[in-house]
Amino acid sequence: MPKCTINGKEVEVKEGTSIIEAMQQSGDRIAHYCWHPGLSVAGVCRLCMVEIEGNPRVQIACNTMVTEGMKINNTSEKVKDAVKWGLDFHLINHPLDCPICDQAGECGLQDQYMEYGKYDPEMAEHKQKKHKVVDLGPTVVLDSERCILCSRCVRFTEEVSKTNELGLFNRGDRTEIGTHDGMPLDNKYSLNTVDICPVGALTSKDFRFRQRVWYLKDAETVCNGCSTGCNVKVFYNKEGFFRVKPVYNEQVNGHWMCDEGRDIYKFVNREHRLLKAQVRNASGWTEMTAGAAAKNANEVLKNSQGDSLALVLTAQYTVEEFDAIVSSFVNEFKTKKVFFWINNKESFESFDGLLLRGDKNPNTKGLLKVLEKHGITATWADLTSGLNSGAIKTVVVAGPENMNAFPDFADRVKELSKASNLIWLQATKQDALMALTGNVWLIPTKTFVEKDGTFINHAGLEQKFKKATTIVSEALTLTEAALLMVGKNLAIPAVNATFMPNNQREDQVTLEARKKNEFVFRRGSL
Amino acid sequence: MSEVKVLTEFYHLPEYQTLAGYKAKGGYETLHKAFKMQPQAIIDEVKASGLRGRGGAGFPTGMKWGFLPKNGEPRYLLCNADEGEPGTFKDRMMMERAPHQLIEGMIISAFAIGSNKGYIYVRGEYVFPIECLNKAIKEAYAAGLLGKNILGSGFDFDLDVYRGAGAYICGEETGMISSLEGLKGQPKLKPPFPAVQGYLRKPTIVNNVETLAAVTYIIKDGAQTYRKHGTEKSAGTKLFSLSGNVMTPGNFEVPLGYPLMDLIMKEGGGMKPGRKLKAVIPGGSSAPVLTAEEVAKANLDYESLAGLGTMLGSGAVIVIDDSQCMVDMLGVLTHFYAHESCGQCTPCREGTGWLNKVLHSILEGRGRLQDIDLLIKVADNMKGKTICALSDAAALPVLSFVTKFRDEFEFYVREGRSKVKGTTYAEMHH
Numbered sequence: 001m002p003k004c005t006i007n008g009k010e011v012e013v014k015e016g017t018s019i020i021e022a023m024q025q026s027g028d029r030i031a032h033y034c035w036h037p038g039l040s041v042a043g044v045c046r047l048c049m050v051e052i053e054g055n056p057r058v059q060i061a062c063n064t065m066v067t068e069g070m071k072i073n074n075t076s077e078k079v080k081d082a083v084k085w086g087l088d089f090h091l092i093n094h095p096l097d098c099p100i101c102d103q104a105g106e107c108g109l110q111d112q113y114m115e116y117g118k119y120d121p122e123m124a125e126h127k128q129k130k131h132k133v134v135d136l137g138p139t140v141v142l143d144s145e146r147c148i149l150c151s152r153c154v155r156f157t158e159e160v161s162k163t164n165e166l167g168l169f170n171r172g173d174r175t176e177i178g179t180h181d182g183m184p185l186d187n188k189y190s191l192n193t194v195d196i197c198p199v200g201a202l203t204s205k206d207f208r209f210r211q212r213v214w215y216l217k218d219a220e221t222v223c224n225g226c227s228t229g230c231n232v233k234v235f236y237n238k239e240g241f242f243r244v245k246p247v248y249n250e251q252v253n254g255h256w257m258c259d260e261g262r263d264i265y266k267f268v269n270r271e272h273r274l275l276k277a278q279v280r281n282a283s284g285w286t287e288m289t290a291g292a293a294a295k296n297a298n299e300v301l302k303n304s305q306g307d308s309l310a311l312v313l314t315a316q317y318t319v320e321e322f323d324a325i326v327s328s329f330v331n332e333f334k335t336k337k338v339f340f341w342i343n344n345k346e347s348f349e350s351f352d353g354l355l356l357r358g359d360k361n362p363n364t365k366g367l368l369k370v371l372e373k374h375g376i377t378a379t380w381a382d383l384t385s386g387l388n389s390g391a392i393k394t395v396v397v398a399g400p401e402n403m404n405a406f407p408d409f410a411d412r413v414k415e416l417s418k419a420s421n422l423i424w425l426q427a428t429k430q431d432a433l434m435a436l437t438g439n440v441w442l443i444p445t446k447t448f449v450e451k452d453g454t455f456i457n458h459a460g461l462e463q464k465f466k467k468a469t470t471i472v473s474e475a476l477t478l479t480e481a482a483l484l485m486v487g488k489n490l491a492i493p494a495v496n497a498t499f500m501p502n503n504q505r506e507d508q509v510t511l512e513a514r515k516k517n518e519f520v521f522r523r524g525s526l
Numbered sequence: 527m528s529e530v531k532v533l534t535e536f537y538h539l540p541e542y543q544t545l546a547g548y549k550a551k552g553g554y555e556t557l558h559k560a561f562k563m564q565p566q567a568i569i570d571e572v573k574a575s576g577l578r579g580r581g582g583a584g585f586p587t588g589m590k591w592g593f594l595p596k597n598g599e600p601r602y603l604l605c606n607a608d609e610g611e612p613g614t615f616k617d618r619m620m621m622e623r624a625p626h627q628l629i630e631g632m633i634i635s636a637f638a639i640g641s642n643k644g645y646i647y648v649r650g651e652y653v654f655p656i657e658c659l660n661k662a663i664k665e666a667y668a669a670g671l672l673g674k675n676i677l678g679s680g681f682d683f684d685l686d687v688y689r690g691a692g693a694y695i696c697g698e699e700t701g702m703i704s705s706l707e708g709l710k711g712q713p714k715l716k717p718p719f720p721a722v723q724g725y726l727r728k729p730t731i732v733n734n735v736e737t738l739a740a741v742t743y744i745i746k747d748g749a750q751t752y753r754k755h756g757t758e759k760s761a762g763t764k765l766f767s768l769s770g771n772v773m774t775p776g777n778f779e780v781p782l783g784y785p786l787m788d789l790i791m792k793e794g795g796g797m798k799p800g801r802k803l804k805a806v807i808p809g810g811s812s813a814p815v816l817t818a819e820e821v822a823k824a825n826l827d828y829e830s831l832a833g834l835g836t837m838l839g840s841g842a843v844i845v846i847d848d849s850q851c852m853v854d855m856l857g858v859l860t861h862f863y864a865h866e867s868c869g870q871c872t873p874c875r876e877g878t879g880w881l882n883k884v885l886h887s888i889l890e891g892r893g894r895l896q897d898i899d900l901l902i903k904v905a906d907n908m909k910g911k912t913i914c915a916l917s918d919a920a921a922l923p924v925l926s927f928v929t930k931f932r933d934e935f936e937f938y939v940r941e942g943r944s945k946v947k948g949t950t951y952a953e954m955h956h
Contacts, residue, residue, distance in 0.1 A: 044870050049911075063715050085907035089880075123880065
């Protein structure tokens with residue numbers, strides 16, 4: 001364990017630690033672009049300069065290993081001058097289009113300039129013009145002139161996705177990132193290149209121009225897109241959720257997440273949600289509050305106790321919710337007919353070797369654990385035969401949130417609608433449910449970003465997460481729904497969803513909407 | 527003193543290109559001798575000779591070989607024949623006139639370092655040298671001098687010529703390795719050095735054509751005989767490519783330590799009638815330029831030229847007479863380096879382009895006086911800040927030209943035309 005001195009502080013690091021890693025460990029700030037802890041060292045941006053005692057030249061910290069007794073500093077005038085010039089070299093051909101750049105507010109170049117730059121530019125020559133708005137593939141757009149050629153994206157496709165779509169083409173200051181001929185950037189992890197791009201060169205087609213980042217709040221949670229359970233950050237404001245980015249967790253997802261996982265914010269937004277409960281009987285649909293509908297269902301549930309009552313669960317809810325609803329059914333309704341709705345059976349066990357798992361549920365292990373705890377052994381065949389024979393009269397379903405992972409949804413709805421009474425707990429609006437006839441209760445539920453809870457991933461790792469915000473104030477958790485359905489009274493604190501009704505085009509932000517954004521709230525007025 | 531023909535003794539003989547002609551002059555006899563030696567003894571002999579790499583960096587050859595790991599891991603021998611430095615054309619002559627000399631040197635070197643596979647990486651546009659090499663390699667295979675169990679020694683060595691696509695930076699050893707691996711020719715971070723992790727991540731030695739050819743002579747006559755030529759720190763002879771404003775440009779082999787002025791006046795035939803010596807670039811276009819006064823004090827060896835703030839480099843001596851405009855000449859050089867920068871490290875990628883743009887602003891009459899200092903500042907901040915030395919190679923001529931001939935640059939900025947030629951850039955080039 002070599003000991004070194006960084007800016008006067010003694011630091012002990014593991015053998016084989018680079019100076020830049022040691023500086024991160026010691027909390028010392030250091031300019032850098034091309035270095036990324038999840039990628040190989042390129043050493044090309046030449047910004048992470050440090051002075052090492054006894055060495056006449058400044059060195060790059062990313063490719064220099066710490067040795068015993070090494071004395072390092074990055075605060076000397078020599079280093080500051082080297083970094084200033086490094087920035088100057090980066091900026092001479094970089095466009096000054098910050099006001100229209102999608103990366104404004106989270107741009108590495110802006111940040112570095114504010115920290116290490118702020119000087120009069122010396123470049124009087126014309127900038128080298130490169131290509132604008134290059135369509136790299138289905139998910140990513142490149143503005144080549146903003147690119148500082150850190151090569152992070154190229155290394156990502158070589159080392160992480162191993163798809164090798166990207167390369168560095170041409171030479172000198174004509175060098176550009178691009179895709180190899182006939183090979184679009186089209187892999188299941190392509191949007192990580194956008195995350196690691198330190199400037200606004202690579203932008204996500206999905207997020208591009210939709211929001212300025214300073215209008216967004218963020219919250220950490222766990223992706224519910226598959227059983228890996230990637231740690232993610234969701235970004236939102238009063239207009240809704242806008243994007244998802246990975247959060248580093250060495251045990252789960254490292255630095256990355258898949259493109260599929262980035263879509264999980266979409267069904268959460270208000271326009272996709274079931275906002276009110278709908279109860280149907282012979283006279284048609286009646287709108288109710290969610291709590292009232294759950295309470296209303298109690299009557300039919302009481303009358304269907306025992307083996308005529310079934311509970312169908314998708315593995316998309318939290319451990320706490322599963323425990324609450326299964327306990328209620330076993331203890332209060334005396335039924336052990338609890339069924340696990342397994343989606344995409346053919347690919348359930350598959351794994352792509354990086355992050356993507358065929359089990360598209362975040363909490364299969366959690367559900368199985370709860371079922372085991374309650375001694376549930378029922379199989380789907382029992383449910384089918386019970387429905388066909390008419391032995392099962394009432395079915396309660398906790399449906400999926402992420403519909404993309406449930407291609408058999410309509411078929412299942414048809415199958416389950418054989419019951420005389422169907423009580424369906426669901427976060428999103430579904431035509432297949434609204435088309436049902438007979439006795440149906442549709443009760444809105446909260447999504448994973450609206451509640452606290454625990455998911456257990458494929459490896460058995462328990463991950464707790466916190467509520468980010470409320471979108472549909474009336475929506476219930478399964479726990480709340482279970483308590484109401486067994487006939488208990490529940491004081492649900494009123495949480496007003498502050499999300500605006502979204503009745504305009506997706507990319508259109510009206511003046512009214514702008515007035516309500518966080519930035520303006522804080523500043524006072526326009 | 528005059529030319530000493532150690533390497534180039536038989537270059538005037540057309541038959542020396544062939545196996546028979548080469549053998550007739552004692553070719554491949556040293557190989558027999560080498561196979562009777564222990565590999566370490568060969569390495570020790572090369573170390574004792576003081577041979578320094580003839581490609582430009584001048585690193586001691588024996589010491590480089592000594593960096594190879596001692597385990598039996600497969601290793602490669604690469605011959606750097608990617609002669610790209612403006613002004614340098616010595617290796618071309620060696621490959622055309624004496625390909626077997628290089629092959630013999632490579633077999634001996636490979637035997638010494640324990641390599642069974644070698645490549646000669648040649649600049650793509652060197653079509654004729656490539657033909658000469660391929661022909662000679664074919665002859666050598668047919669004669670059992672390459673391939674399995676060479677001359678019954680039990681040593682195997684295969685050799686191929688690899689034709690590069692053409693990039694200055696592929697002459698840098700790690701850039702060459704990238705290119706040979708099928709990647710874009712971009713230098714790699716060091717450490718690891720090629721001797722530890724090179725071609726295909728295996729230990730690799732990269733030596734210049736002239737260096738490998740010299741190995742044969744060191745083994746043939748012994749290190750001490752070789753050391754009789756040259757100076758204490760710069761042993762042996764060296765090929766110099768003499769070009770520019772001299773009467774008889776060409777390649778000349780002289781002992782290291784040879785006076786630069788003698789090379790120009792004796793071997794080069796002196797200046798053209800009526801012209802005076804103005805400056806000399808002594809070691810390829812990346813070497814800082816010397817003024818006429820400095821040239822008078824300069825000897826062609828590593829230490830003398832370093833003492834004058836320049837370098838021996840590849841041994842490409844470019845002579846400049848008083849008819850030449852230094853601003854225009856530097857414009858050619860900055861354009862070259864801006865074109866050839868691989869684009870990897872930011873200071874080089876952007877700095878070479880920046881220098882070129884500033885210089886061409888001056889040449890095209892749009893220059894500002896502060897641009898002259900800006901050239902110095904930009905070049906200064908490119909030096910020593912990149913993975914390889916191309917950034918330095920681009921910066922050093924700028925620094926020396928601008929510093930030593932500042933009056934020409936200031937005149938150009940003020941008047942919008944050349945002080946020497948009296949014309950504008952457009953008039954000079956059209």
